[in-house]
Amino acid sequence: MSTNPPTLAEVILQRITTRTYRRVKDLVVEVGPDWVTLRGRVTSFHVKQLAMHGAREILPTARLENAIEVE
Numbered sequence: 001m002s003t004n005p006p007t008l009a010e011v012i013l014q015r016i017t018t019r020t021y022r023r024v025k026d027l028v029v030e031v032g033p034d035w036v037t038l039r040g041r042v043t044s045f046h047v048k049q050l051a052m053h054g055a056r057e058i059l060p061t062a063r064l065e066n067a068i069e070v071e
Contacts, residue, residue, distance in 0.1 A: 012036065012058045019054035023047045024068060029055070035063040045070050 006014070009029045016024060016038070024047065027040040036055050042048050052066045 007031075008058070012055050015058055016051045016054040019057075020047050020050045024051050027051075027068075031059075035065065037065040038068050040068045041071055042068055043071055 009031045012031065013027060013029045016027060016029070020042075024040040024042050027038070030037040030039070036059055038051055038055060040051070042051070048066060048068045048070055051068055052064060055062075055064055055066075
């Protein structure tokens with residue numbers, strides 16, 4: 001039985017989940033050749049920033065679109 005390594009999107013998603021203590025609802029991470037898009041919902045701008053910093057830790061030079069909505 002072989003296990004596949006996690007995809008880049010899964011690694012970023014896990015980092016954001018850990019960094020925000022699971023406070024991003026419906027989190028979706030889309031990854032392209034030189035870009036990352038974050039989608040989901042949060043209750044504060046601070047949590048939105050934490051999610052962005054989590055993605056930056058993994059891909060510091062990628063173009064990042066933080067489309068997470070603050071409710």
